[in-house]
Amino acid sequence: MPVTQAMIDSAYKAIQPFIRTTPLDLSIGLSEITGVNIWLKKEHQQYTGSFKLRGALNCISHLSNEQKQLGVITASSGNHGLGVAMAGKITGTKVTVFVPKTTSEIKVEAIKNLGAKLEFVDGDVLTAELTGSSLAKETGSYYISPYNDPLVIAGQSTLGIEIHQQLPSAKAVFMSVGGGGLISGIGSFYKENRIDTEIVGCWPVNAPALLKCIEQGKINDVSEYPTLSDSTAGGIEADSITFPIAQKVIDQYYTVVESEISHAMHKLAAYEREIVEGSAGVALAAILQQAKKYHKKDVVVVLCGNNISFDKWIEVIEPYHFNKKIKINYCVK
Incomplete structure (x- = not known):
């Protein structure tokens, strides 16, 4: 099912009073x-x-009162669960979140603090x-x-609206890809409006399910391995509507290895004083890797999340801070 401009406009109207219009800043x-x-x-x-x-x-804003009263169910490795829990709190809707036992x-703790009920399962996020x-089918939730x-997807597309409003001259938008x-959302906005901006998908080599x-x-089924980008790991549902949408909207595909992800996270801290999780590092790592192709162009990197424990973040960047000999072979000028 394609995401239309009418759906995108409706999403923006529904959520705009409750979200932040996040900054789009040039990194000097x-x-x-x-x-x-x-x-x-x-x-x-955000x-x-x-x-x-x-x-x-x-999604919750478009449900009927009966559906909201019954409550909603979701599954997540963390960030989506947090989003649904917060949305439930805003709309007064009961939320149950299924998470893998390996979730950070x-x-x-953040999901619990927002009042959602947690259910832990063995296996990955697809499980x-x-x-x-x-369970939702059994209960009617x-x-x-x-x-x-x-x-x-229409809700995520509102990021595309913001990016284009903030930087109409963007030649490419880099973002990490999981499900x-x-x-699909950002790409649908750009394609629906026939805006000549390249939509770039970025994956960890260790977790490339949708790419494959x-x-x-x-x-x-695609074999995956542990990755710093745990938010994008996991398989794709057999009937996923993102598959045909992604086929249509993605213009370029790049993959990065784990050392490139951690190095990008360190660069964000060093140059921008920003703490991000691995999935955000994936998108930055990709443009660092492919810099020569985009020389002097305006390129947007979506820093999609920061839900990483401080101890884990320190563990990731510490080798770069104390070992000046570590080298990453990026294509830089």
Whole structure:
């Protein structure tokens, strides 16, 4: 199901009173070392620390009173669960979140603090999604997919509206990809409005599920390995609507290795004093890797989240801080 301009406009109207219009700032330091005009869309400063509130709030806002009273069910590795929990708090809707037992403690505690009920499952986030959606069917509750819902995708598309309003000259928008809700939303906005801006999908080499499905032309099980970008890890539902949308809207595909992700996280701290999670590091790592292709162009990097424990963040960047000999072979000027 495509996401239309009418759906995008409706989403923006529904959620705008309750969300932050996050900054889009030029990074002078990162631009200097790369030769690219790197603009940072600081969505990690959104309420709940990620873009996920947008889709969750739009979805719940469009439910009937009966559906809200019954409560909603979702599944998440953390950020989407936080978004739905906050949306539930805003709208007075009961929320149950299924999460893998491996979900970071900081995200689990944050979801609890927003008043949602947590259910832990063995396995990855796709297992949590299938478990949550199964219970929703049994109980008649509305299941809010992290990505496989047109209302969720339309909510994420509002980021595209903001980016274009803030920087009409953007030649490319880089963002990390998991289930595809974010890139399907932003990409749908740009394509619906025929704006000549390249939509760039960025994946960790260790967790490329949607990318591999696109390459193979169908949704398959894809082997994945541990990654700093835990928010984008996990398989794709067999009937996911993001698959055909992503095929249509993504113009360019890049992958990065774990050392590039951690290095990008360190660069954000060093040049911008920003703490972000691994998924945000993926998008920055990709433009650092491909800088020569975008020389002197205005490029937006979506910093999609900051829900990482401080101890974990220190562990990630510490080697770069204390070992000046570490080198990453990025394409810089």
